[in-house]
Amino acid sequence: MPEIIIDGRRYKCEDAETILDVCRRNDIDIPALCHHEAVEPFGACRLCMVEISHPKWPGWKDWVTSCLYPIQDGLVVGTSTTRVRRLRATVLDLLLARCPNSDVIRELAEEYGVEDTTYQPRDDGDNCILCGLCVRVCEEVIGVSAISSAWRGVTKEISEPLREPPPDCIGCAACANVCPTDVIKVTQSSTHRVIWDRTFEMYRCKECGKAHITKEQRDWMIKKNNLPENYYDLCDICKRKVVANTQKNLSLI
Amino acid sequence: MKMLLINPRKCTNCHICELACSFKHSNEFTLAHSRVRTIFHPDANLTVPEICLQCIDAACMASCPSRAIFVDEELGCVTINYDKCVGCLSCVAGCPFGNMFQDELNPGHVFKCDLCQGDPVCARFCPTGALLYKEIEPLTGKQQMVLEKEESVV
Numbered sequence: 001m002p003e004i005i006i007d008g009r010r011y012k013c014e015d016a017e018t019i020l021d022v023c024r025r026n027d028i029d030i031p032a033l034c035h036h037e038a039v040e041p042f043g044a045c046r047l048c049m050v051e052i053s054h055p056k057w058p059g060w061k062d063w064v065t066s067c068l069y070p071i072q073d074g075l076v077v078g079t080s081t082t083r084v085r086r087l088r089a090t091v092l093d094l095l096l097a098r099c100p101n102s103d104v105i106r107e108l109a110e111e112y113g114v115e116d117t118t119y120q121p122r123d124d125g126d127n128c129i130l131c132g133l134c135v136r137v138c139e140e141v142i143g144v145s146a147i148s149s150a151w152r153g154v155t156k157e158i159s160e161p162l163r164e165p166p167p168d169c170i171g172c173a174a175c176a177n178v179c180p181t182d183v184i185k186v187t188q189s190s191t192h193r194v195i196w197d198r199t200f201e202m203y204r205c206k207e208c209g210k211a212h213i214t215k216e217q218r219d220w221m222i223k224k225n226n227l228p229e230n231y232y233d234l235c236d237i238c239k240r241k242v243v244a245n246t247q248k249n250l251s252l253i
Numbered sequence: 254m255k256m257l258l259i260n261p262r263k264c265t266n267c268h269i270c271e272l273a274c275s276f277k278h279s280n281e282f283t284l285a286h287s288r289v290r291t292i293f294h295p296d297a298n299l300t301v302p303e304i305c306l307q308c309i310d311a312a313c314m315a316s317c318p319s320r321a322i323f324v325d326e327e328l329g330c331v332t333i334n335y336d337k338c339v340g341c342l343s344c345v346a347g348c349p350f351g352n353m354f355q356d357e358l359n360p361g362h363v364f365k366c367d368l369c370q371g372d373p374v375c376a377r378f379c380p381t382g383a384l385l386y387k388e389i390e391p392l393t394g395k396q397q398m399v400l401e402k403e404e405s406v407v
Contacts, residue, residue, distance in 0.1 A: 024336075037336040038319035137339050141319040177340030177361035188360060212346045212355060221343060225316060232346050239351030244292035244301040251261050251299060 002073035007080070019066035019077055020048055030066055030079055031088065031108055033180040034131030039140045041067040044131040045095075045180075047108070049087045051078035063087060089114050095129055102127040102181045127181040130156055134175035134184060144168050144220070147175065147196065165198030171214035205235035212236070254329050256389045257366075257373055259302055264383035266293050266300035270375035277374045278364070285357055288366040289375045289384070302384055304375065305352040305366035307331050313365070316347030330368045338363065 001012055004019070006028060013022045018041060023030050034045040043065040050066045053076045063083065078084060092109040097119035099105050105127075109115075132149055135158060139145045146169035150159040160166040171193050176184040187194040191202055193214055202211035203218040213221075218232045234242065271287040279286040289304040307324075308314075311331045314322040321337035322344060324330070333344075340361030345353045356362040366373075368386075376386040 036339075037334070038321065038339055137319075141339055142341065143318065172341040172343075173361065174339035174341040186360075212342045217341070217343075218346070221316065221347070234351075236345060236348070236351035236354065239349060240290060240303045241292060243350050244294070244303060247259075247261050247301045248294050248297050248299050251301075252297060 002071060004071050004073070004075040004077060006077045013071050017071050019050055019052075019064075019069050019071055019075075022071060023066065023079065028079055031111075032067060033104070033129060034133050035067050036133055036137065036178055038178075039133070039136040042132060042136060043068045044133075045129060046091045047088055049084055049091070051081045051084050052076065085112060088112050093117050094119065097121050099125060099127045099129060099181060101125075102129075104181050105129070126183055128158060128183045129181055130158065131180065132158070133178050133180065134158060137174050137178050142170070142172060142174055143224075144170055146170070160196050166196050169196055169198055170216040170220045171195055171198070171200035172217050203232060205238055206233045207238040208235060210235035210237060254389060255371075255386055256329065257304060257307075257368065257376060258385040258387065259304065260383050260385070261299055261301040262383075263381045264291065264300040264302055265381055266291055267380065269378050269380065270302060270384055273374040273378040274366075277369060286364075288352075288354065288364065300383075302375075303350070303352060304384070305331065306350060307366075307368070311348075313344035313348045313353050316343040318343060328368055328371055331365070332367060333363065333365060 002015065003010055003012055004022065006023060011022055011026055020030060020032065020035065030048050030050065032045065032048040034042055035048065046065060048066045049063050051061055051063055052069065053061045055074055089112040092105065092112050092114050095105050096109050096114060096117040100117065100121040130149070135148055138147055146166040147158060147160055150157055173186050173193070173195055176186045176195060184195065190211060193200045193202060200214035200216060203213055203215045204211045212235065213232065221227065222229065222231060268291060270289045271284050271291065272282050274288050275281060275283050275286040278288065289302055291300050291302045293300045307330055311322065314331060318341060319337050319339050321334045323332055323334060325332045342355060342363065345355045345363055353363055353365045356364065373386050376384040
C-alpha cells in the first residue's frame with residue numbers, strides 16, 4: 001500500500017487515488033470549486049494546487065492540481081506553503097475579476113488575502129466560473145448532455161444548443177444543485193419548473209398532486225430502468241399511506 | 254446484526270420518535286425534518302410508524318444515477334454519500350415506501366434514516382417499545398430452508 005507525506009504527516013492511500021482524494025478523506029482542507037465526487041476530475045478551477053516533491057527528485061519541486069495528480073509512493077505534498085497560497089491567490093484574483101458579485105469567490109479570496117481584484121472586473125458578467133461541472137454532471141451522471149460549453153477563449157460560455165431551450169433537458173435540476181457559484185436559476189412552483197429558459201410540467205401525484213420530478217424526468221427514468229408505467233404515480237406521502245394501510249390490515253388479522 | 258423493529262400495535266401516536274429524530278438531525282423540533290413519520294388510522298385506532306426499511310436491494314439505490322447511495326455493511330444501513338449526490342430527486346420519487354425525504358427549504362437536499370450511526374434516538378425515546386432497535390437472532394436452519402424454498406417458488 002503506497003504512503004505519501006502531506007504537510008509532514010504520513011498517510012496511507014489506495015493505488016488509484018489522487019492527492020485530493022487522500023486529503024478529503026483525512027479532512028485536510030484544500031479549496032476546490034470544480035470538483036465533485038460523482039464525476040471525473042477535470043482541473044478547471046485550478047484552486048486545488050499543491051506543492052509536490054519526492055526523495056527521488058533531489059532539489060526538484062512542482063506545483064500541480066491535486067484533483068488530477070495520481071499519488072505515487074513516497075510523494076511529499078505541501079498543501080499550504082507560501083508558494084501554493086500565492087498561486088491560489090492569483091487564481092482567486094482572476095476569478096474575482098471574472099465574477100465580482102459572487103459571494104463564494106469573495107469569501108475564498110478574503111481567506112487568501114485578496115480583498116479586491118487587481119484586474120479590471122467584468123461589469124456585465126454573471127457568476128459563472130466556467131468550471132463545466134454542470135456540463136459534466138449532465139453528461140456523466142444523468143446521461144443526457146443537454147448543455148455544453150460553447151465558443152473558446154474569452155467568449156467561452158456554458159450554453160444550451162443554439163441558445164434556445166434545450167430539447168434534451170429533462171429538468172432534473174442536478175446542474176443547478178452542483179453549481180459552485182449558484183448561477184443556474186431554477187424557478188419552481190407546485191405545477192411547473194423553469195430551468196434553462198424551458199418550462200417543464202411537473203409529474204404530479206395521482207392522489208394529492210404533490211410533485212417531486214418533471215414529466216420528462218419520469219419518462220426518462222422509466223425508460224432507463226425498465227420500470228412499469230405507474231411506478232411514479234404516487235408521491236412520498238401517499239406511498240407512506242399505502243404502506244400504513246397494508247400494515248394496518250396485517251395488524252388486524 | 255441489530256435491526257430496527259416496528260410494532261404498530263404498541264404505538265400510541267405520541268410523536269416522540271418524530272420529535273427526537275428531528276432534534277437529533279437538525280437541532281429543531283420540526284416534524285418536517287424527521288426521518289420517521291407516524292400515520293394514524295382512526296377507524297382501527299392504530300398508528301403505524303413509518304421509517305426506512307433498509308432494503309438489501311434498495312430501489313433508491315437502483316434509481317440513483319450518481320451511485321451516491323450505498324449499503325453500510327457494518328450497520329446494515331442504506332446510506333447517502335452526500336459528496337456524490339447531485340440532487341436530482343430520483344431517489345425520493347423512486348422509494349416505493351416513501352421513506353426518502355426532500356428538504357422543503359433546500360429542494361436539492363434529500364435525507365433518510367441513517368440509524369443514527371448505530372443508536373437510533375426514535376427507538377431510544379419510544380416509551381412503549383413500538384420502535385425497538387435490537388439484536389436479531391440469525392435464522393435457524395429450518396427457517397432458512399423455508400425461506401429458500403419460498404424464494405425458489407417465486
